Amino acid sequence: MSTVPATRSAALALGDDALILSHRLGQWAGHAPVLEEEVALANIALDLLGQARILLSLVGDEDELAYRREERAFRNLQVVEQPNGDFAHTLARQLYFSTYQHLLYARLAAGGGAFAPLAAKAVKETAYHRDHAEQWTLRLGDGTTESHDRMQRAVDALWRFTGEPFQPVEGLDAGLGTEADGQGVDWQQLESDWLASVSGVLERATLAVPQGPRTGAWAAGAGRQGLHTEPFGLMLAEMQHLHRSHPGATW
């Protein structure tokens, strides 16, 4: 990545997060528990797709980047590529990622750096995504025994992917003047804000904050380096199949 300017590298990381999560959420179309929720998830997916298009356009041709890259060239976090699972797993993934994204974009928007205009627009969208995830976590956690158990299993299962987002992203870690010291995103502060927020939601939802490790040596920053989990390849094949079979197809 040394040949790529730092801002392009950061745009790729943030753009891939949005693109991959958008595709995962899009997979709920036709399968969501209720019609109202299906529209809600599709709306969130479209918000993310809009962010991805802007970010990837900063890097190059958006279609080329989305449909022609190999798995190892994607820079998204591993948490966003995790399968939808049941509704609770999807919501746990939403809670973890949208809290992170909202806190990060609020900092970028306030910083006046290269990503400030984009982040200022996206932060309103991510605020809604975060609220949506929090509202559902509260209801499922503090709902029936069945919903409580499923939500607990989901937050436990995805916990090990929640350390990765706080590995500094090249291009966001200096020179943006976003934090008080003017040295870019303060990742430690971001992480402690995230932990406080997510723990607060889980506790209000009568869920136990998972105690396991939030990252392993193998996983720290792995997605950002192009190392992905097994389900990602399958998802990518589905996402890219049409474009690769019929280049330039439109309808």
Add this chain to the structure above:
Amino acid sequence: MTGTASHQDWPLWEVFVRSRRGLSHTHAGSLHAPDAEMALRNARDLYTRRSEGVSIWVVPSAAITASSPDEKDSFFEPAGDKPYRHPTFYEIPDGVKHL
């Protein structure tokens, strides 16, 4: 469409949206939601995703008392032949808004 909390368990809500240029909330449709807060969020996703609205009300459908179609004649017909109840004999001054 599986699971213990089925759609049918959720109450129905009526949605009223005040449009960008409108002065009053108008009925937009209805939806299912487990509670009022979720109904408001669902309404935002279902009825304002193309920037239609600036304000939303949700009301439990069960809280609405509606006139019956059977009472249509006694309710509404007597007004039909009383044109003097309509302010159609006034000239509206220029510059009066919202009429």
